[in-house]
Amino acid sequence: MKSKRSYLIILGLAITIIAILGYGCENKASTSKSGGALSSDVASQVYVPPGEYDEFYGFMSGGFSGQIGVYGIPSGRLLKVIPVFSVDPEKGYGFNEETKPLLNTSHGFVPWDDAHHPELSQTNGKTNGKWIFINGNNTPRIARIDLSTFETTEIIEIPNSGGNHSSPFTTENTEYVVAGTRFGVPYPQKDVAINSYAENFKGMLTFVSVKEEGDMDIAFQVLLPAFDYDLAHSGKGNSHGWTFFTTYNTEEKSTLLEVNASQNDKDFIAAVNWKKAEEYIKQGKFKEIPAEYAHNVYDEKSHVATSTLKKSVKVLTPEDCPGLVYFLPTPKSPHGVDVDPTGEYIIGNGKLSADLTVHSFSKMIKAIENQSFETTIEGIPVLKFEEVVAGVVKDAGLGPLHTEFDGKGNAYTSFFISSDVVKWKLGTWEVVDKAKTFYSVGHIMIPGGDSKEPQGKYLVALNKITKDRYLPTGPELCHSAQLYDISGDKMKLLLDFPTIGEPHYAQGISADRIVPNVKKFYPIEENTHQYRAMGEKDARVEREGNIVHVYMTTIRSHFAPDNIEGIKVGDKVYFHVTNLEQDWDVPHGFSVMGANNAELLIMGGQTETLIWEPKKEGVFPFYCTDFCSALHQEMQGYIRVSPRNSNIALSWRLGEDEEI
Amino acid sequence: MKKSILLVATVLIFMACTEPETNPVPENTIENKDLKGQSSVSDDSSEKNVLQVALGSKDHTTLVAAVQAAGLEDVLVNAGPLTVFAPTNAAFDALPAGTVEDLLKPENKSKLAKIIKFHASPGNYQGDLLKDGQRLYQASGDYVQVSKENNEILVHGAKIIATVQASNGVVHVVDKVMLP
Numbered sequence: 001m002k003s004k005r006s007y008l009i010i011l012g013l014a015i016t017i018i019a020i021l022g023y024g025c026e027n028k029a030s031t032s033k034s035g036g037a038l039s040s041d042v043a044s045q046v047y048v049p050p051g052e053y054d055e056f057y058g059f060m061s062g063g064f065s066g067q068i069g070v071y072g073i074p075s076g077r078l079l080k081v082i083p084v085f086s087v088d089p090e091k092g093y094g095f096n097e098e099t100k101p102l103l104n105t106s107h108g109f110v111p112w113d114d115a116h117h118p119e120l121s122q123t124n125g126k127t128n129g130k131w132i133f134i135n136g137n138n139t140p141r142i143a144r145i146d147l148s149t150f151e152t153t154e155i156i157e158i159p160n161s162g163g164n165h166s167s168p169f170t171t172e173n174t175e176y177v178v179a180g181t182r183f184g185v186p187y188p189q190k191d192v193a194i195n196s197y198a199e200n201f202k203g204m205l206t207f208v209s210v211k212e213e214g215d216m217d218i219a220f221q222v223l224l225p226a227f228d229y230d231l232a233h234s235g236k237g238n239s240h241g242w243t244f245f246t247t248y249n250t251e252e253k254s255t256l257l258e259v260n261a262s263q264n265d266k267d268f269i270a271a272v273n274w275k276k277a278e279e280y281i282k283q284g285k286f287k288e289i290p291a292e293y294a295h296n297v298y299d300e301k302s303h304v305a306t307s308t309l310k311k312s313v314k315v316l317t318p319e320d321c322p323g324l325v326y327f328l329p330t331p332k333s334p335h336g337v338d339v340d341p342t343g344e345y346i347i348g349n350g351k352l353s354a355d356l357t358v359h360s361f362s363k364m365i366k367a368i369e370n371q372s373f374e375t376t377i378e379g380i381p382v383l384k385f386e387e388v389v390a391g392v393v394k395d396a397g398l399g400p401l402h403t404e405f406d407g408k409g410n411a412y413t414s415f416f417i418s419s420d421v422v423k424w425k426l427g428t429w430e431v432v433d434k435a436k437t438f439y440s441v442g443h444i445m446i447p448g449g450d451s452k453e454p455q456g457k458y459l460v461a462l463n464k465i466t467k468d469r470y471l472p473t474g475p476e477l478c479h480s481a482q483l484y485d486i487s488g489d490k491m492k493l494l495l496d497f498p499t500i501g502e503p504h505y506a507q508g509i510s511a512d513r514i515v516p517n518v519k520k521f522y523p524i525e526e527n528t529h530q531y532r533a534m535g536e537k538d539a540r541v542e543r544e545g546n547i548v549h550v551y552m553t554t555i556r557s558h559f560a561p562d563n564i565e566g567i568k569v570g571d572k573v574y575f576h577v578t579n580l581e582q583d584w585d586v587p588h589g590f591s592v593m594g595a596n597n598a599e600l601l602i603m604g605g606q607t608e609t610l611i612w613e614p615k616k617e618g619v620f621p622f623y624c625t626d627f628c629s630a631l632h633q634e635m636q637g638y639i640r641v642s643p644r645n646s647n648i649a650l651s652w653r654l655g656e657d658e659e660i
Numbered sequence: 661m662k663k664s665i666l667l668v669a670t671v672l673i674f675m676a677c678t679e680p681e682t683n684p685v686p687e688n689t690i691e692n693k694d695l696k697g698q699s700s701v702s703d704d705s706s707e708k709n710v711l712q713v714a715l716g717s718k719d720h721t722t723l724v725a726a727v728q729a730a731g732l733e734d735v736l737v738n739a740g741p742l743t744v745f746a747p748t749n750a751a752f753d754a755l756p757a758g759t760v761e762d763l764l765k766p767e768n769k770s771k772l773a774k775i776i777k778f779h780a781s782p783g784n785y786q787g788d789l790l791k792d793g794q795r796l797y798q799a800s801g802d803y804v805q806v807s808k809e810n811n812e813i814l815v816h817g818a819k820i821i822a823t824v825q826a827s828n829g830v831v832h833v834v835d836k837v838m839l840p
Binding site for chain 2: 353398417438440468
């Protein structure tokens with residue numbers, strides 16, 4: 001009895017304790033969320049609980065991977081790798097027949113590129129979440145990615161260019177994306193001695209127009225001296241209508257640039273008045289110049305990309321078009337050129353300098369009106385430095401590269417050599433904070449940080465070197481992104497995470513501008529693919545000579561047909577696989593033994609095609625590669641390959657009993 | 661028995677609910693000033709970088725002390741490439757008495773940093789790339805003049821007396837401290 005009573009007391013107390021515990025802990029959790037004692041705990045600032053969404057999307061270029069990595073910010077979780085300029089066997093991108101034309105160029109099929117600067121589309125200078133553009137450096141191109149599908153839907157090649165680095169950098173309403181050549185090239189391209197650089201080489205700036213529904217077109221090119229056009233940004237607000245390009249190698253050298261391109265005290269920022277260019281185009285002041293370049297468009301209904309080779313471009317020459325281009329002298333090989341949210345300040349990040357040079361747009365306009373020119377180069381007036389400079393940010397660090405803005409009057413600049421991000425005030429040029437990066441920061445990104453309306457809560461530093469930051473993985477180490485909280489006076493390091501390839505530049509945007517438009521599948525009734533099979537009844541196999549078209553469907557958990565016979569060695573078999581699923585997150589994969597390409601990864605409602613050229617007789621399995629269902633392992637089939645001279649009739653089946 | 665139960669219960673309640681407030685878990689706040697940069701990377705197998713070259717030289721202890729006092733260690737281990745003109749201890753000793761001691765004082769940190777940056781060029785200027793009459797742009801933002809006399813290379817009047825390759829650039833040992 002006594003022991004029973006004590007037992008009850010213990011039980012009672014235990015319940016009380018649990019109740020208090022529960023209450024106490026709940027209380028604490030709510031305190032931390034509302035900014036109480038634990039608000040400075042950085043772990044809680046980047047912790048996004050399982051099942052919850054990040055506040056921002058971060059789009060980081062893959063650099064030499066040629067792709068874009070999509071990350072959640074602040075968690076740093078990798079959400080998707082979007083294949084853009086490089087083939088991706090994981091998704092069949094560049095391997096399936098539908099996407100191969102996207103990678104076509106005037107040099108033929110180019111399966112790789114170096115993708116540096118993602119740039120979100122804008123409306124009135126504000127990121128609109130519709131598209132993201134990115135440049136291909138090596139074989140000059142610009143790609144457009146649709147943010148309702150997160151797929152590459154268009155790629156345009158840039159002629160008369162070599163090293164498309166100062167690109168794509170949109171204008172305020174995505175009227176244009178731009179493409180400045182980093183390397184001077186002979187114009188027109190021809191066989192000349194390399195040391196004839198100064199006389200035969202030119203530098204071309206390209207303005208690519210973007211229509212309401214996408215569709216890029218080269219509107220015009222501007223022919224300039226063969227400087228190296230390094231980076232660009234377009235004006236905004238008052239400076240809307242202008243685009244600014246940095247230059248280095250104004251020495252016009254072609255060898256050992258490390259030394260030879262660092263001789264001049266000042267290089268230039270080229271200011272291009274593209275509204276004026278539009279007038280000159282209307283007036284017919286251009287030359288139509290032969291040029292060969294590919295324009296590749298992916299159709300979301302047919303799920304097929306087409307490639308068209310274009311034959312000419314309109315070229316404007318500053319000598320014939322006064323007022324089109326001005327040079328703003330800027331110290332020491334300026335790298336990034338960044339325009340503040342008001343559009344007044346144009347920041348030249350002189351990468352060999354210890355200082356930042358800030359030009360004023362309104363002073364520039366005055367200097368133009370007053371014709372305050374130092375000299376003229378190939379018809380381009382060079383404005384007097386002191387007439388355009390607004391201020392200098394002194395001794396902020398070593399090796400300034402890029403500047404972004406928080407929309408609260410502050411600018412943030414990355415310094416490569418001193419591995420710092422420096423916060424300074426626009427207008428007073430006063431340095432107010434410094435944060436270390438680990439290590440050797442290149443670009444930095446604030447969501448909307450190069451637009452008119454930055455969403456200045458976080459800053460991401462994109463680092464080139466990680467050395468001892470993570471567990472070592474042999475000589476090749478990952479690059480990294482580092483997340484800083486910039487909501488307060490001082491930058492606060494929150495997180496450090498590895499990235500794919502090289503996170504060269506990045507863009508960020510609040511998720512609410514993208515999420516409502518994201519598609520879950522492609523409506524099957526809209527599928528216009530030439531080789532679609534709209535249902536299993538459509539599934540069939542057709543032969544045209546040695547070409548065999550397999551109209552195949554997938555649905556959980558089988559292929560139709562899943563047995564195919566009558567294929568011969570030497571045939572070219574096209575598996576056109578239509579995924580009949582109309583459900584969220586149910587792709588099917590398709591792979592067949594001995595395929596010399598990759599798999600297919602087919603989204604609901606989509607048709608994709610894999611070519612298979614059997615070289616051996618036998619019976620070869622194919623199967624679904626994406627774990628689609630509980631009976632995914634059963635999603636398999638066979639294709640029988642007979643000798644070239646075989647009489648086995650073409651046949652296919654699904655579900656019929658096997659002959660005994 | 662009851663007392664002991666109550667005691668246990670009180671202790672449990674105390675531990676469960678008040679412990680985090682009275683003895684908080686160390687916050688994961690990261691103070692920038694506490695974070696060590698790239699110069700703290702431990703790596704004994706790679707080719708020596710500019711800082712390691714200086715650290716390994718018994719003739720450059722003053723320079724190393726100055727680099728540390730100016731907080732420029734991370735700069736000298738960065739990817740570079742950097743060309744550093746490294747005055748020897750003797751070169752520092754040749755300065756007027758008290759100069760070095762004065763520069764090493766914390767209040768003169770930025771002045772010292774400026775002088776050290778005056779000894780570094782962004783770029784990899786190996787000996788044969790230094791030409792008579794050439795100007796080099798230094799990390800301080802100033803230019804220095806290169807001259808060649810009787811096969812000797814002088815930079816801003818300081819003679820290169822030895823050259824050591826580094827993984828992130830080159831160290832030219834010079835016989836004078838270069839002053840802007």
